[in-house]
Amino acid sequence: MSRLRDSSLGQGWLILLLxxxxxxxxxxxxxxxxxxxxxxxxxxxxxxIPGLLLGAEVLEGASITIEGDLVTVEPAAGEPRVLTIxxxxxxxxxxxxxxxxxxxxxxxxxxxxxxxxxxxxxxxLVGLTADTGRITGIYVLNQKETPALGDGIVxxxxxxxxxxxxxxxxxxxxxxxxxxxxxxxxxTGATVSSRSVCKIVxxxxxxxKVEIAEEPEGSNARP
Amino acid sequence: xPVPEPTPLERFxxxxxxxxxxxxxxxxxxxxxxxxAAMKPAMTMVGATAFVLICANLxxxxxxxxxxxxxxxxxxxxxxxxxxxxxxxxxxAFAYPMSxxxxxxxxxxxxxxxxxxxCEVCSSKQGPKTALADAVGVxxxxxxxxxxxxxxxxxxxxxxxxxxxxxxxxxxxxxxxILPPGAFLALGSLLGLATWLxxxxxxxxxxxxxxxx
Numbered sequence: 001m002s003r004l005r006d007s008s009l010g011q012g013w014l015i016l017l018l019x020x021x022x023x024x025x026x027x028x029x030x031x032x033x034x035x036x037x038x039x040x041x042x043x044x045x046x047x048x049i050p051g052l053l054l055g056a057e058v059l060e061g062a063s064i065t066i067e068g069d070l071v072t073v074e075p076a077a078g079e080p081r082v083l084t085i086x087x088x089x090x091x092x093x094x095x096x097x098x099x100x101x102x103x104x105x106x107x108x109x110x111x112x113x114x115x116x117x118x119x120x121x122x123x124x125l126v127g128l129t130a131d132t133g134r135i136t137g138i139y140v141l142n143q144k145e146t147p148a149l150g151d152g153i154v155x156x157x158x159x160x161x162x163x164x165x166x167x168x169x170x171x172x173x174x175x176x177x178x179x180x181x182x183x184x185x186x187x188t189g190a191t192v193s194s195r196s197v198c199k200i201v202x203x204x205x206x207x208x209k210v211e212i213a214e215e216p217e218g219s220n221a222r223p
Numbered sequence: 224x225p226v227p228e229p230t231p232l233e234r235f236x237x238x239x240x241x242x243x244x245x246x247x248x249x250x251x252x253x254x255x256x257x258x259x260a261a262m263k264p265a266m267t268m269v270g271a272t273a274f275v276l277i278c279a280n281l282x283x284x285x286x287x288x289x290x291x292x293x294x295x296x297x298x299x300x301x302x303x304x305x306x307x308x309x310x311x312x313x314x315x316a317f318a319y320p321m322s323x324x325x326x327x328x329x330x331x332x333x334x335x336x337x338x339x340x341x342c343e344v345c346s347s348k349q350g351p352k353t354a355l356a357d358a359v360g361v362x363x364x365x366x367x368x369x370x371x372x373x374x375x376x377x378x379x380x381x382x383x384x385x386x387x388x389x390x391x392x393x394x395x396x397x398x399x400x401i402l403p404p405g406a407f408l409a410l411g412s413l414l415g416l417a418t419w420l421x422x423x424x425x426x427x428x429x430x431x432x433x434x435x436x
Contacts, residue, residue, distance in 0.1 A: 014289050015297055022305040029309050033316040040319035119327070144327040147257060148403065151326065 052127030113204030120144040150193035231356035238360025245368030251337040256406040265373035273362035280346040284354035
């Protein structure tokens, strides 16, 4: 009897029991809340895609309306712009085909990619031109990097470095950012987070380029 | 002769001012500095922390006779982490923009010493009624602390309170107060004020009554 009491099971039964009960509780919470959380994330993606492809300045003072796959951007000045955003089957977390006005007029692509950062998973949206030849912008969908250091990846001055870079070569993090257009200046004190972002962008771009190249000819113009 | 354990009412009252987690114990300083640039995120953090503290205190109190001394911290951490995850997911589902704004600070409630200290000091030794009173009192104390820091920072830095503009837009504001250094300035000043008030009250209490020679 005393041997059982002194064994690992005898010592840790309460922890095992609590782990089981709490695990079941968390599973129930996840089942109940995850559809709602996914809806919130989808709405955020739909809101951010216009900024990635049209430019952040278009969204300044603009109102955005989301109705299914249609996103209407009404700028403070100028005509409203209607985007059709359709999710494509992809090996990336998600790939969105974005057309403007007439659904046949392809504006570009936005892919969702993720990988490990310094603290936890970083999730990005990467915008690409219609021919996937250039990056149009990135948006940080989810991150838990070190506050005041790694979380600088969400700042627009860091994300702006990626806009307009050709996709024919992988991006690198380096001090020679001023010399090379493929080099991204790392955030001070957050080299790991900066490298992770570059890796996610490189992996996502490579995957999307292959997938789009493999599509039947003319499919990019289909409605 | 053993010292009698505090009653539920004493636990409740102690948590608010005499043992205020921020101003008297200097615990929970990470959220106090990080999310007090405005009242809305500060109050959301208080709500999430109070939920975790109340649940953790109640569970720990209910199983206190089963706790083995060398495994108790593991049980506390497991319990706290579970309820922090529930709070985090609930915010992501029902208050998504606020969840994004608070970022890693909600998961970081797990390492808030204020919660584990209440499990250690109170709920692992006393019954559920006392544990509940203690959790509510400490939560109110935490609310008082975060509300005071956030009020100073939002009014001085933004001219607003809970997002409601209090001074005209043209009125100059101290932007520094809603930036990270402003958190240290506000907390340091309020901490100094609280300590000074505490010393003054003690000094007055120790003065001999007038007329007694």
